[in-house]
Amino acid sequence: xxxxVNWYQFTEHPNSDSCWSLSxxxxxxxxxxxxxxxxxxxxxxxxxxxxxxDSLDYLFDLAEMVDDPPESGRATQCKIHYSFVPxxxxxxxxxxxxxxxxxxxxxxxxxxxxxxxxxxxxxGSALLALDTKTDDVLWWDTLIPKExxxxxxxxxxxxxxxxxxxxxxHFYIYDIKSRQRRDIGRIGSVxxxxxxxxSRHRIWTSSDYGRLIRYDPERDRLETSPYILPHNPEFQxxxxxxxxxxxxxxxxxxxxxxxxxxxPRLMRIWPEDGEWGRVEDLGPATQEQDPTLPHDTFLDxxxxxxxxxxxxxxxxxxxxxxxxxxxxxxxHQDREGVVWRMDPETLEREEVTLLERPDAPAQYVSRGxxxxxxxxxxxxxxxxxxxxxxxxxxxxGQKKDAHLPIRIWG
Amino acid sequence: xxxxxKANTWDEIVHGTFVTEGTxxxxxxxxxxxxxxxxxxxxxxxxxxxxxxxxxxxxTSGRRTHLFVGMFHGVTGAVFDMGTVEGADRCSAICCGxxxxxxxxxxxxxGRFIRRGFQGLPFDLLQEWGFRxxxxxxxxxxxxxxxIIHAVTDPSRERVIASTEGHLVSLNIGSGKVxxxxxxxxxxxxxxxxxxxxxxxxxxxxxxxxNAVDGELERKAIPTS
Numbered sequence: 001x002x003x004x005v006n007w008y009q010f011t012e013h014p015n016s017d018s019c020w021s022l023s024x025x026x027x028x029x030x031x032x033x034x035x036x037x038x039x040x041x042x043x044x045x046x047x048x049x050x051x052x053x054d055s056l057d058y059l060f061d062l063a064e065m066v067d068d069p070p071e072s073g074r075a076t077q078c079k080i081h082y083s084f085v086p087x088x089x090x091x092x093x094x095x096x097x098x099x100x101x102x103x104x105x106x107x108x109x110x111x112x113x114x115x116x117x118x119x120x121x122x123x124g125s126a127l128l129a130l131d132t133k134t135d136d137v138l139w140w141d142t143l144i145p146k147e148x149x150x151x152x153x154x155x156x157x158x159x160x161x162x163x164x165x166x167x168x169x170h171f172y173i174y175d176i177k178s179r180q181r182r183d184i185g186r187i188g189s190v191x192x193x194x195x196x197x198x199s200r201h202r203i204w205t206s207s208d209y210g211r212l213i214r215y216d217p218e219r220d221r222l223e224t225s226p227y228i229l230p231h232n233p234e235f236q237x238x239x240x241x242x243x244x245x246x247x248x249x250x251x252x253x254x255x256x257x258x259x260x261x262x263x264p265r266l267m268r269i270w271p272e273d274g275e276w277g278r279v280e281d282l283g284p285a286t287q288e289q290d291p292t293l294p295h296d297t298f299l300d301x302x303x304x305x306x307x308x309x310x311x312x313x314x315x316x317x318x319x320x321x322x323x324x325x326x327x328x329x330x331x332h333q334d335r336e337g338v339v340w341r342m343d344p345e346t347l348e349r350e351e352v353t354l355l356e357r358p359d360a361p362a363q364y365v366s367r368g369x370x371x372x373x374x375x376x377x378x379x380x381x382x383x384x385x386x387x388x389x390x391x392x393x394x395x396x397g398q399k400k401d402a403h404l405p406i407r408i409w410g
Numbered sequence: 411x412x413x414x415x416k417a418n419t420w421d422e423i424v425h426g427t428f429v430t431e432g433t434x435x436x437x438x439x440x441x442x443x444x445x446x447x448x449x450x451x452x453x454x455x456x457x458x459x460x461x462x463x464x465x466x467x468x469x470t471s472g473r474r475t476h477l478f479v480g481m482f483h484g485v486t487g488a489v490f491d492m493g494t495v496e497g498a499d500r501c502s503a504i505c506c507g508x509x510x511x512x513x514x515x516x517x518x519x520x521g522r523f524i525r526r527g528f529q530g531l532p533f534d535l536l537q538e539w540g541f542r543x544x545x546x547x548x549x550x551x552x553x554x555x556x557x558i559i560h561a562v563t564d565p566s567r568e569r570v571i572a573s574t575e576g577h578l579v580s581l582n583i584g585s586g587k588v589x590x591x592x593x594x595x596x597x598x599x600x601x602x603x604x605x606x607x608x609x610x611x612x613x614x615x616x617x618x619x620x621n622a623v624d625g626e627l628e629r630k631a632i633p634t635s
Contacts, residue, residue: 189536239443262444292491294444296532296540 022379028372035079041104098148210238304368318363374402469501521558
């Protein structure tokens, strides 16, 4: 069984250094954010995979669409960070921007330093509605003034967008019809990287200390779980074990998730099992390591969780050469992105392929998605220009409308 | 005693025990939540110094010597264990120069100077960080077969002045060159005085004074009683 890997570089956005968002749109096609956070004045371009030409279409520069030019002197509209969300009924793809890209004449940007500086401060996360049937931008608004949007979720039935802001780590609700925003409260400082929703329309994320945080619309409260999410007990405490990525099973009964910390932990969350749900620890996603060395999440990473048409969970975990803990043989690169397949029935994991870009390692994958044909796509973060991977599924994994039920969070 | 005076006295006894000026840092020898502390029998801190930028460098004694850096002035804090020094079980001093530090470590064969560049402050210690262990430069012995008793960085931050069991020596941090200043039996700690002077215990009941600017050593320069 072969999973053929294809690499698509953002050559028309040469300064792009990260693809934080990659999602399937309501039309079943794959959308990606060619982000540019390392270059002063850099902006994000929205890209779509074109299956007819087997190449990328560059739809627009988001800064132009929201009238926030790169030479403004402010922090720029540099990226979309886990914030593509679809609207099936009307074919809209919502997207919200995040901050970090420095002003055009500065080498770096600190949102804390420039919070009160009108000339420098990020204008705010721009929320944009793209009609995927016509490619028209229908409207835009400022989702969160001064702050970036770390992650976004769409409750289509109720017409609400949920967001986490950065740097204040507040939890926001945005009513699409009235275009009104509510700030529900502060979660912490680290900033979780994903939101997910259960069938009772409760929104879940996590705190700095590795506890689940839940917004219950019935109570209109942010609540904290009485337990801590799975982590490595040798060198971790739960601190920074915030959720990084989450993928719901096709039947919606549970969510597979992974944390954003060294040796990211895989888990399965049954949010409707008991008062505070039930969490199964599925163990570390990456290799054993020296516990005296704080590993960084660029090297030690897991992301791209997505269910494919074969009913299996796919994700990408990093692997790296370590003389003590993982002395890889010569045919391996120093750092690799490994595509894993997990069987939800047996929880067995199998390495199915490696992501290889010709000019650099590809150990860091942000998000994954399945298009309407059933092929896998993964967003990559690495040397510029970055890009995305398409992994062709074997025939048994391909089917019409393979992207449904669609993921409603970024 | 009035209520407010009692409160002030209470505060002075409890908190003033530790801090009369500056800031006290109470912190585990690790990056809490991200790494394990230096193990118990290798973690007795016997040397500390601070850079002008506020980074704290230290060395331990025990079964092995670890060199570490404490980062407390950025976004949150961490202690990073930079590694152990082969063949050393005691760190008698750590001296911060300009961009580099020198650790004075002792082992069965005597005292050696160990050098490394400063550890960079990661992007932040709240969300994203990166640490790498760089190798140490072993600059060799201070005085053959002698332990290093203590050392300080001179005011120019270009040299380390060290006292061994039998000698006062100077180390050029940049070149790694060691020069013997004089035969002086070392005991006790050295101190930086005014005008570029470095002071050390001399016998009997006196201090020697070494001027790091003109290189002059004055024995029994200051009485201690």
